[in-house]
Amino acid sequence: MAQIEIAGLRKAYNGAVAIDGVDLNVASGSFVTLLGPSGCGKTTTLRCLAGFITPDAGAIRVEGRDIMGLGPEGRDFGVVFQNYALFPHLSVFDNVAYGLQARRVPKAEIAARVAEVLGLVQLGHLKDRLPRALSGGQQQRVALARALVIRPQALLLDEPLANLDAKLRFEMRWLIRELQRKAGITALYVTHDQAEAMALSDQVAVMKQGRIAQLGSPRDIYQRPRERYVAEFTGEASYLKARIAEAVGNGRYRVATAGGEVIANGPAGLAAGSRHLLLLRPEALQPGAAGLRATLQGRFFVGSAQHCEMRIGDEVIKLYLPPQAELGEGAAVTLAVDQDAAWLLPDEAAP
Amino acid sequence: MKARLILGLAAGAGLGILYAFLLAPLVVVVLASLSGGEVLAFPPTGFSLKWFAKFFGHESFRNALWLSLQVAVTSTVVVAVVATMAALFQRGLSRNLAGPFRTLLLMPLLMPEILTAIGLLFFLYQIGLGNTYLGLQIGHVVITLPFAFLSITSALDQVDPALEEASASLGAGYGRTTLKVMLPLIKPGIITGGLFTFIVSFDMFAMSFLLKTVGGNTLPLALFDYLKYDFDPTAAAAATVSILFALAVVALVEKLVGLRRAF
Amino acid sequence: MTARPWRLAILGAPALFLLVVFFVLPYGEIVMMSFRTPSSSAPYGDGVTLANYARMFADGHYLGILAETVAVGASITAICLLISFPIALHLSNVGDRWHTLFYACVVSPLLVGVLVRNFGWMIILSFNGPINQILLALGLIDRPVRLLFTVEVVVLALVHVFIPFMVLPITTALRNIPPSLYEASRSLGAGRFATFWRVTLPLSFPGVQSGVILVFVLAISAYVTPVLLGGQFVVLMPTVIVQQLIAAFAWPFGAVLAMILTLSTLTCVLVFAFATRGLARRAAIGRTP
Numbered sequence: 015m016a017q018i019e020i021a022g023l024r025k026a027y028n029g030a031v032a033i034d035g036v037d038l039n040v041a042s043g044s045f046v047t048l049l050g051p052s053g054c055g056k057t058t059t060l061r062c063l064a065g066f067i068t069p070d071a072g073a074i075r076v077e078g079r080d081i082m083g084l085g086p087e088g089r090d091f092g093v094v095f096q097n098y099a100l101f102p103h104l105s106v107f108d109n110v111a112y113g114l115q116a117r118r119v120p121k122a123e124i125a126a127r128v129a130e131v132l133g134l135v136q137l138g139h140l141k142d143r144l145p146r147a148l149s150g151g152q153q154q155r156v157a158l159a160r161a162l163v164i165r166p167q168a169l170l171l172d173e174p175l176a177n178l179d180a181k182l183r184f185e186m187r188w189l190i191r192e193l194q195r196k197a198g199i200t201a202l203y204v205t206h207d208q209a210e211a212m213a214l215s216d217q218v219a220v221m222k223q224g225r226i227a228q229l230g231s232p233r234d235i236y237q238r239p240r241e242r243y244v245a246e247f248t249g250e251a252s253y254l255k256a257r258i259a260e261a262v263g264n265g266r267y268r269v270a271t272a273g274g275e276v277i278a279n280g281p282a283g284l285a286a287g288s289r290h291l292l293l294l295r296p297e298a299l300q301p302g303a304a305g306l307r308a309t310l311q312g313r314f315f316v317g318s319a320q321h322c323e324m325r326i327g328d329e330v331i332k333l334y335l336p337p338q339a340e341l342g343e344g345a346a347v348t349l350a351v352d353q354d355a356a357w358l359l360p361d362e363a364a365p
Numbered sequence: 366m367k368a369r370l371i372l373g374l375a376a377g378a379g380l381g382i383l384y385a386f387l388l389a390p391l392v393v394v395v396l397a398s399l400s401g402g403e404v405l406a407f408p409p410t411g412f413s414l415k416w417f418a419k420f421f422g423h424e425s426f427r428n429a430l431w432l433s434l435q436v437a438v439t440s441t442v443v444v445a446v447v448a449t450m451a452a453l454f455q456r457g458l459s460r461n462l463a464g465p466f467r468t469l470l471l472m473p474l475l476m477p478e479i480l481t482a483i484g485l486l487f488f489l490y491q492i493g494l495g496n497t498y499l500g501l502q503i504g505h506v507v508i509t510l511p512f513a514f515l516s517i518t519s520a521l522d523q524v525d526p527a528l529e530e531a532s533a534s535l536g537a538g539y540g541r542t543t544l545k546v547m548l549p550l551i552k553p554g555i556i557t558g559g560l561f562t563f564i565v566s567f568d569m570f571a572m573s574f575l576l577k578t579v580g581g582n583t584l585p586l587a588l589f590d591y592l593k594y595d596f597d598p599t600a601a602a603a604a605t606v607s608i609l610f611a612l613a614v615v616a617l618v619e620k621l622v623g624l625r626r627a628f
Numbered sequence: 629m630t631a632r633p634w635r636l637a638i639l640g641a642p643a644l645f646l647l648v649v650f651f652v653l654p655y656g657e658i659v660m661m662s663f664r665t666p667s668s669s670a671p672y673g674d675g676v677t678l679a680n681y682a683r684m685f686a687d688g689h690y691l692g693i694l695a696e697t698v699a700v701g702a703s704i705t706a707i708c709l710l711i712s713f714p715i716a717l718h719l720s721n722v723g724d725r726w727h728t729l730f731y732a733c734v735v736s737p738l739l740v741g742v743l744v745r746n747f748g749w750m751i752i753l754s755f756n757g758p759i760n761q762i763l764l765a766l767g768l769i770d771r772p773v774r775l776l777f778t779v780e781v782v783v784l785a786l787v788h789v790f791i792p793f794m795v796l797p798i799t800t801a802l803r804n805i806p807p808s809l810y811e812a813s814r815s816l817g818a819g820r821f822a823t824f825w826r827v828t829l830p831l832s833f834p835g836v837q838s839g840v841i842l843v844f845v846l847a848i849s850a851y852v853t854p855v856l857l858g859g860q861f862v863v864l865m866p867t868v869i870v871q872q873l874i875a876a877f878a879w880p881f882g883a884v885l886a887m888i889l890t891l892s893t894l895t896c897v898l899v900f901a902f903a904t905r906g907l908a909r910r911a912a913i914g915r916t917p
């Protein structure tokens with residue numbers, strides 16, 4: 015259990031910058047996820063932390079102590095790899111015992127600790143198998159057990175669920191979260207799956223081209239993203255051009271859009287008359303008595319709901335309607351806006 | 366940090382020694398052949414090409430070089446054709462036939478050359494081919510066949526079966542598909558295999574030693590005979606000629622296909 | 629797509645013919661020859677006999693040579709392994725830019741005939757060769773010493789000849805080890821040395837195994853090097869066999885010696901493969917889904 019601090023981390027591969035000034039604070043015992051599209055530098059950040067690569071600049075501190083001088087073996091992090099990286103020539107038991115043997119833990123204690131952790135991941139009965147005789151999910155659990163058994167300062171996981179099928183991924187999500195909570199261990203998790211990130215994390219760091227664009231609770235980054243990039247990456251989103259009419263409270267504004275005026279949240283201190291983007295999550299909109307005037311442009315049925323596209327002026331927004339709602343194409347609809355789910359973003363295209 | 370630096374330097378020095386060990390005999394031979402002195406000594410005294418002149422002027426060396434080239438070129442041509450056909454044959458076989466076929470073809474590589482030579486010596490005598498050029502040539506072909514077969518099959522394994530299917534779906538028969546699609550794709554493998562065949566045949570000793578015709582020395586045999594009585598830079602010149610051939614082959618393979626893919 | 633069977637048969641026919649007639653039958657011929665009676669006027673007589681085998685086993689001389697040959701082969705293999713492993717380790721790690729150069733260093737000796745490489749050692753170890761000169765200059769000896777024509781020199785030269793055969797399979801095995809295994813090991817607290825010992829070494833074993841078998845078989849049957857660098861002082865099995873065939877013209881007895889050498893080699897290889905089968909099976913890198 016430890017607090018981790020990453021400051022100004024930079025790494026270029028042969029001149030190509032992979033990460034450029036990553037700052038991140040991981041509180042002791044918390045679960046933090048690095049979320050971002052492919053190639054944004056998540057793995058690079060994690061590997062710098064684990065000590066597999068040396069960053070060009072920046073500092074990494076654990077409990078305030080600089081660990082840059084230490085090799086991977088001195089850092090005491092449990093790493094879970096995407097391809098599991100189980101030792102193919104060692105049995106499940108020996109794989110899990112590996113880190114304890116390296117630490118010269120007495121034999122009897124090794125046996126007890128390995129048995130305990132294998133019990134936690136429900137693999138006690140397979141301890142003599144070789145990894146190649148295990149299913150993907152079982153291998154994943156061995157990898158997790160191997161990283162946990164050493165009681166590391168922190169758990170580092172790089173897309174550990176990427177190779178599993180959807181159902182297993184769901185189960186493993188819970189297992190990881192549960193084990194992490196139980197052990198009270200600090201965890202840094204890498205994924206490009208936003209649902210996974212939200213479900214697991216205390217804090218999510220959304221990465222963009224080698225930097226952290228925003229760090230916040232899942233609710234924060236979903237409902238109060240700082241820029242369009244973050245909003246886009248965290249879920250389905252629509253945008254309307256908006257101009258602030260007036261502030262109606264702290265961080266609350268009346269804004270004018272092509273579909274009429276609505277009340278929306280935003281960062282404090284936006285000037286009246288300034289141009290912004292109004293972020294509308296699909297679930298924030300419902301047909302109602304007052305709100306945005308829109309016409310239904312198209313819809314399709316997905317079982318639990320109907321996904322609709324609504325035209326407002328020359329802009330298009332998305333929303334979900336209940337499956338039984340009967341609306342013809344071209345119908346005029348008034349959309350009530352849930353104030354807490356409408357959020358003002360800087361309009362990057364505006365001058 | 367400092368300890369790691371010292372460790373790194375020590376490792377580097379150790380590796381340097383190992384690589385030097387690998388190359389030393391070759392370097393020494395080449396340098397000795399350029400000696401200006403009268404005896405085989407190292408480091409050589411002065412510089413001259415006179416030993417090469419002496420080598421080419423030496424009739425038995427000249428004949429031996431000529432015979433070696435003849436045998437090696439014949440082996441190359443025959444083996445390239447036979448091995449290519451065999452590789453295509455293996456591709457067409459079902460899995461449980463392809464394995465044994467492959468093992469059979471690689472056997473000459475796995476069995477010691479001297480034993481194969483002994484068997485051939487007995488056998489060729491039985492069928493009346495003892496002490497003939499043809500017998501020697503057969504011996505070379507048998508030994509070199511697996512080298513070419515290996516590099517051609519590995520090139521063939523890289524070819525996506527979908528390409529054959531595509532060609533067939535466009536109306537090409539087996540012959541056309543093989544000529545127009547497969548052969549161009551495996552050409553690098555055939556070239557590599559051919560070059561190896563040439564050099565292995567050119568350098569072959571044990572087989573030539575047992576199967577040679579009376580008075581018909583190949584270059585390695587001539588060098589061997591020469592070394593029994595003489596120890597002067599002419600021998601080094603003869604050896605250098607061999608090395609130059611090998612270097613030419615390495616360079617050609619690297620240029621045409623890349624060394625790493627070749628092995 | 630496949631060819632019609634008769635077309636396919638045409639493709640395979642030349643190779644099959646060549647190998648069956650000029651490889652399989654000749655080995656059969658060795659077996660047959662070993663049971664022939666000797667003859668003074670021809671390479672062999674008409675009768676069939678076991679006397680050649682009896683002669684070989686009755687004479688401790690040949691068994692002694694066989695034992696020495698196996699011992700020399702084993703030491704060559706062991707030294708070869710010790711030298712080749714670091715080279716393979718380096719070769720599997722070296723960056724792309726330098727790769728070709730080092731690869732060429734390992735492969736070129738393979739393409740230069742054994743004879744030429746032996747000749748290089750003859751120059752290096754001769755009376756006025758560099759080794760003697762260095763020893764003289766250092767004052768360790770006061771006149772050149774005879775270095776050639778010893779078992780040690782034969783071993784050295786054969787180690788040199790066979791290094792590529794050991795390096796290449798080990799390099800392949802090392803390259804097949806996923807780098808994430810090293811990272812996993814390090815992050816679990818094992819240092820470089822422990823990682824080498826517990827991950828690199830066991831996982832490279834399939835390469836080590838094939839290298840060892842290949843080199844041992846080749847070393848046991850090496851002919852040129854012992855003759856050139858050992859002279860009359862180093863007498864190993866292949867030399868004796870060739871003497872019987874070419875000098876004494878005693879084909880049946882030569883065939884017996886060849887048979888015995890082959891069978892002993894085969895036995896050694898099988899024993900080794902059997903003894904290490906567990907290691908090899910474990911180390912075969914299974915595909916992780």
Ligand SMILES: Nc1ncnc2c1ncn2[C@@H]1O[C@H](COP(=O)(O)OP(=O)(O)OP(=O)(O)O)[C@@H](O)[C@H]1O
Pocket residue numbers: 027028030031032033050051052053054055056057058059206
């Ligand atoms: N070993 C390397 N050599 C050169 N470039 C690299 C290397 N590793 C990563 N990169 C580059 O650095 C950038 C960041 O890579 P990184 O692996 O950190 O991305 P990632 O966020 O983990 O992506 P993914 O989700 O696809 O795993 C990418 O542009 C990648 O091409």
Ligand SMILES: [Mg+2]
Pocket residue numbers: 056057058
């Ligand atoms: Mg990644």
